[in-house]
Amino acid sequence: MQKTAGLHHITAMVNDAQRNIDFYAGVLGLRLIKKTINFDRPEVYHLYFGNETGDPGTVITFFPWEKQLKGRIGTGQVGVTSYIIPKGSLPFWESRLKKFNIETQVFIRFGEKYLKFHDPDGLQLELVERDEGPINLWEFGGVQAETAIKGFGGAILYSAQPHKTTEVLENVLRLECIGQEGDFLRFKAEGHLGNTVDIQLNPTVRGLMGAGTVHHIAWRAKDEEDLLRWRLLLHDKGYYPTEIRDRNYFKAVYFHEEGGILFEIATDPPGFSVDEPVDELGVKLMLPSWLESKREELEETLPPVELRVLEGDK
Numbered sequence: 001m002q003k004t005a006g007l008h009h010i011t012a013m014v015n016d017a018q019r020n021i022d023f024y025a026g027v028l029g030l031r032l033i034k035k036t037i038n039f040d041r042p043e044v045y046h047l048y049f050g051n052e053t054g055d056p057g058t059v060i061t062f063f064p065w066e067k068q069l070k071g072r073i074g075t076g077q078v079g080v081t082s083y084i085i086p087k088g089s090l091p092f093w094e095s096r097l098k099k100f101n102i103e104t105q106v107f108i109r110f111g112e113k114y115l116k117f118h119d120p121d122g123l124q125l126e127l128v129e130r131d132e133g134p135i136n137l138w139e140f141g142g143v144q145a146e147t148a149i150k151g152f153g154g155a156i157l158y159s160a161q162p163h164k165t166t167e168v169l170e171n172v173l174r175l176e177c178i179g180q181e182g183d184f185l186r187f188k189a190e191g192h193l194g195n196t197v198d199i200q201l202n203p204t205v206r207g208l209m210g211a212g213t214v215h216h217i218a219w220r221a222k223d224e225e226d227l228l229r230w231r232l233l234l235h236d237k238g239y240y241p242t243e244i245r246d247r248n249y250f251k252a253v254y255f256h257e258e259g260g261i262l263f264e265i266a267t268d269p270p271g272f273s274v275d276e277p278v279d280e281l282g283v284k285l286m287l288p289s290w291l292e293s294k295r296e297e298l299e300e301t302l303p304p305v306e307l308r309v310l311e312g313d314k
Contacts, residue, residue, distance in 0.1 A: 002226075002233050003174035007152050007194025008218040008250070008266040009048075009059040010081055013071065014121040015211045017045050017064035017305045023119050024049045024060065026310040027100050028083075029143025032282035033272050034249065035305075038063050042291055043301050048249075051151055052138035054272040054281065056220050057193030058151030063215065066303075071210025073124060075160040075203045076260025078214035080124040082114070082153035084193065087129050089147040090115060096142065099312055109198070110181050122212035128153045133193045141313035152194035155217060156184070159259030162201050168257040169197065172237060173219055191220065207260075216254065218264035224251055230265045241265075248288055249274060282307065 014020050024030050034048035041063075050059035060081065073079055085093060090113065097104050097117055107114045107126075116126040133150040143149075159165035166185065169175045175187035175197060183202045189195040207213060221227040227244060231253050234241040239255040252266040275286055285302070287295055 001174065002172075002229055004189055004219040004221070004265070005191035005195070006057055006189035006220060007154065007191075007197075008056045008220040008264075008268070009061055010078060010152070010155065010214060010217050011061045011063070012081075012121075012123055012214045013068060013209070013211050014062050014064045014119075014123075015066050015068065016120075017047065017303055019120050020047060020062050020064050021305055021307060022310060024062075025307055026141055026313075027096070027102070029138070029140050029148055030060070031138040031140065032307050033059070034286060035282055035284070036248075036286045036288075037291070037298060037302070039247070039288060041065075042294070042298055045302060045305070048272070048282075050272075051136040051149075053278055054249075055151065055193070056266075056268045057133075057191055057195075058136070060152075065211075069210045070122075071213035072205065072208040073122070073158070073213055074205040074207030075158050077158050077207040077209075078155045078217050078261065079158035079200060079204070080116070080126055080156035081214070082126050082128055082155060082196070084130045084133050084150040084153045085127050086135065086146060086148075086150065087131055090127065090129050092147045093127050100310070109184060110179065110186055123214070126153075132195070141309045150193065154194055154196035154198070156198045156200055157217075157259070157261060158200055158204055158207065159257075159261060160203060160206070161259045162199050162203070164258035165199055165261065168239075168259075168263070169199075172233065172239075194220075216262035216264050218252065218266045221265050221267045223267055223269055227251055227253065227265060227267050234265075 030049040033054035038044040048061045104117045114126040136148040185199045241253040241255045250266040
């Protein structure tokens with residue numbers, strides 16, 4: 001039986017590349033694991049952030065493009081991205097976010113305390129303490145391993161048709177529905193990271209794609225053979241998956257579920273060290289082989305960015 005272990009990655013759209021790096025690496029302490037380009041629009045960066053090795057279930061990726069219009073978070077999108085932090089580290093994160101003038105709110109959902117906040121482009125994020133998941137050994141700025149974000153806790157889906165999205169989670173991806181609390185329906189996968197997904201049952205405003213919104217959410221496939229089985233299953237169930245696309249660090253298929261959210265299924269291998277050593281991840285602009293001849297042109301077109309320790313941590 002086909003069954004996903006949980007989230008592979010989440011991809012969002014933002015305006016400013018340097019601001020994006022400063023927030024996710026500088027403030028949140030995630031590792032910039034890959035600096036490449038949008039394969040479909042090479043004039044736009046594709047930035048990846050995750051744990052020290054960019055393991056599936058830890059990676060958030062961005063298309064930063066200054067010219068794109070502001071989006072609106074709503075139905076047909078991932079509304080909130082959740083991250084796991086180590087037990088006992090919530091006070092550290094409350095203090096750290098306050099230091100960088102980031103407003104936070106505390107919510108209780110399914111008996112867990114969530115610290116909710118926004119990134120500079122308006123994406124909704126939250127932190128939750130859990131024992132699940134390995135410690136993230138990457139340390140940067142003021143974030144040490146004992147407080148570092150481990151990876152995804154999961155996400156809240158804003159579906160235009162919650163019952164249709166429920167069908168996909170349960171009957172296609174094979175997540176288990178473990179309960180309802182108020183307006184939230186909770187599902188769980190078997191993995192240790194990115195394994196908890198909530199559907200918000202009362203639809204909000206219709207989402208508009210643009211800066212400050214999630215483009216798609218990706219689920220894990222074991223390997224390319226497993227991905228082929230997923231594609232056949234999706235086709236048989238009438239979801240019209242795309243052809244398999246090679247993204248260098250994984251292979252993937254995409255499909256829209258009936259609640260309007262763009263889903264992807266992506267392979268765990270080959271991973272982010274396929275084109276550069278683990279200790280050099282994110283340092284150099286990495287290009288696919290078919291664009292290597294245009295490196296000089298692209299490097300002149302793309303805005304200059306750097307990974308830097310923020311003033312508050314110096």
